Amino acid sequence: MEYSAQIIVHNQKSRIAVQYENKPELVARFRKLTDAKWSATLKVWHLPDTKENRIRFNLEALVLKPHVALDKIEQIESFKKYLNTKRYSPNTIKTYTEALQVFLTFFNDKEVSKINNQDVVNFYSSYILEKNLSISYQNQIVNAIKLYFKTIKETAIIVEKIYRPKTQKLLPNVLSKEEIKKILNAHNNIKHKTMLSLIYSCGLRRSELINLKMNDIDSNRNLVIIRQAKGKKDRIAPLSLNILVMLRAYFTAYKPKTWLFEGRIAGEQYDERSLSLVLKQALEKANIKKPVSLHWLRHSYATHLLEAGTDLRYIQEILGHKSSKTTEIYTHVSTKSLQNVKSPFDDL
Numbered sequence: 001m002e003y004s005a006q007i008i009v010h011n012q013k014s015r016i017a018v019q020y021e022n023k024p025e026l027v028a029r030f031r032k033l034t035d036a037k038w039s040a041t042l043k044v045w046h047l048p049d050t051k052e053n054r055i056r057f058n059l060e061a062l063v064l065k066p067h068v069a070l071d072k073i074e075q076i077e078s079f080k081k082y083l084n085t086k087r088y089s090p091n092t093i094k095t096y097t098e099a100l101q102v103f104l105t106f107f108n109d110k111e112v113s114k115i116n117n118q119d120v121v122n123f124y125s126s127y128i129l130e131k132n133l134s135i136s137y138q139n140q141i142v143n144a145i146k147l148y149f150k151t152i153k154e155t156a157i158i159v160e161k162i163y164r165p166k167t168q169k170l171l172p173n174v175l176s177k178e179e180i181k182k183i184l185n186a187h188n189n190i191k192h193k194t195m196l197s198l199i200y201s202c203g204l205r206r207s208e209l210i211n212l213k214m215n216d217i218d219s220n221r222n223l224v225i226i227r228q229a230k231g232k233k234d235r236i237a238p239l240s241l242n243i244l245v246m247l248r249a250y251f252t253a254y255k256p257k258t259w260l261f262e263g264r265i266a267g268e269q270y271d272e273r274s275l276s277l278v279l280k281q282a283l284e285k286a287n288i289k290k291p292v293s294l295h296w297l298r299h300s301y302a303t304h305l306l307e308a309g310t311d312l313r314y315i316q317e318i319l320g321h322k323s324s325k326t327t328e329i330y331t332h333v334s335t336k337s338l339q340n341v342k343s344p345f346d347d348l
Contacts, residue, residue, distance in 0.1 A: 005144075007058035007077045008042070014049040014073050017042065017056060019208055038183040038260060055208070072104040076334045079148050091207070099137075099144035116156040120145065139164065172299035174333050175292065182286035182301055183279070192278045194243075194250045195270075198224075198257050199294060204235040206294045207231065210270055212243055212260040214251075219244055224318065235320045 008017045016040075016210050020026055028044075030036050036047045038206050047053055076097055106123050107115055128138055134143045141328040142164050175183075180200060187193045208226050215224045222239045229235060255260045261270040279294055298319070316327040 007073065008044075008046065014044040016049050016053050017044040017046045018057060019044050022127070032280050042240075051254055067150055071112065072101075072108065075104060076101055077146075079151065081150050091278070095140055096144040096147065099141040100148050103141060103145055111153070113154040114156055115238050117158055118163050120157070120162055120244045172329060173292075173296045174292075174303045175290075175296055175300045177304060179234045179286075179288060179290075180297070180304075182288065183292070185284035185286035185299075190246070191261065192282070194246050195275060195278060196282060196297070197243055197246060200297040200301050202226075202239045203298045203300060204237070204274060205307075206272055209261065210259075210272055210275065214256060214257065216260065217244075217247060229320055231320070231322060233320060237316065237318050299330075299333075302327070302334055306330050306334045 004020075005016055005018045008015050018030070020030075031044050033047055033053075035100060036045060038045055048249050065243065079100055080093060080097045083096060088096070091327055103123060104112065107119060110119070111200065112132060124138075125135075128141070142162060145157075146159050146162050149159050149162075150153050181313050184193065184197050184200065187196070195209060198204065199206070202224050204224075204226065211227070211229075212224070216227065217239065219239075222241065224237045224239050226233065254262075256266075258267045259269050262268055263274070265268050276294060279292065283290075283292055302315055302319055305313070305318075312324065312327050312331075315322055315330070321327045
């Protein structure tokens with residue numbers, strides 16, 4: 001059945017309000033749920049805000065702890081609505097709301113309007129540093145805090161003075177061409193082989209592959225069109241002729257309806273977790289013990305392009321990097337120049 005559900009505060013309690021078509025059979029089904037009630041004021045059915053009910057009505061993305069203050073619940077749900085209106089991706093909305101939940105719960109007994117910059121510093125030292133949380137997670141929380149406090153009127157926070165933790169300088173993980181070849185040839189299944197090959201051959205992110213549709217493959221110009229990727233930007237990537245042959249064989253075998261790569265049900269998007277499992281199985285078959293992720297294929301593609309002499313500006317465009325500095329990191333992992341450096345040890 002079609003419905004809409006949201007978290008509300010009713011009679012000082014957190015509840016899940018559900019609206020759906022007014023049919024006797026649907027009302028009868030809802031009445032059977034534990035503590036389900038009709039609000040004549042709000043004109044909705046509502047029931048307790050529990051983990052089970054959140055899962056039942058697809059609200060599990062934000063699982064709040066029982067002790068979270070009601071004013072914090074309202075703030076988090078209001079922030080979530082704001083992110084939706086700004087058309088942030090579902091993954092970003094989930095990440096930011098969960099990060100904000102952690103921050104606001106830390107100040108459960110303090111009014112949101114009275115939280116100040118020193119509180120943010122105390123949160124860093126008493127929560128993030130004590131738990132030894134990663135730099136990326138710290139950045140997620142900072143992004144969520146800064147964006148949230150920009151959206152509310154009454155605040156003691158000076159957003160511009162919220163500092164960002166020092167970034168770790170980590171090199172991207174890169175595989176050799178021999179390792180890439182083993183991974184891409186590991187599967188006999190044409191669908192699995194094509195998915196992994198397309199990620200590497202076009203430098204795609206996992207979500208970008210999942211979101212491809214059939215008309216995004218321009219076989220006349222040998223291009224792949226990546227629509228509304230990170231940063232809500234469209235871009236194009238060159239399509240290998242060998243990949244085009246592989247895609248045609250895949251089309252013939254699977255005949256996808258809507259998405260380029262579909263799940264077991266026709267017209268349904270392929271699951272991201274299943275795609276990760278496809279890679280895991282390829283690694284096992286190729287006997288590669290490294291903790292390879294799908295993003296390693298993208299890093300390897302960029303590095304191999306650089307080593308082949310491709311200009312960094314083109315690599316930046318293909319990968320969809322906003323800043324050239326992001327692309328320049330591949331110069332630190334390219335081995336082409338380093339291999340020409342002779343060690344003084346050889347002259348001893």
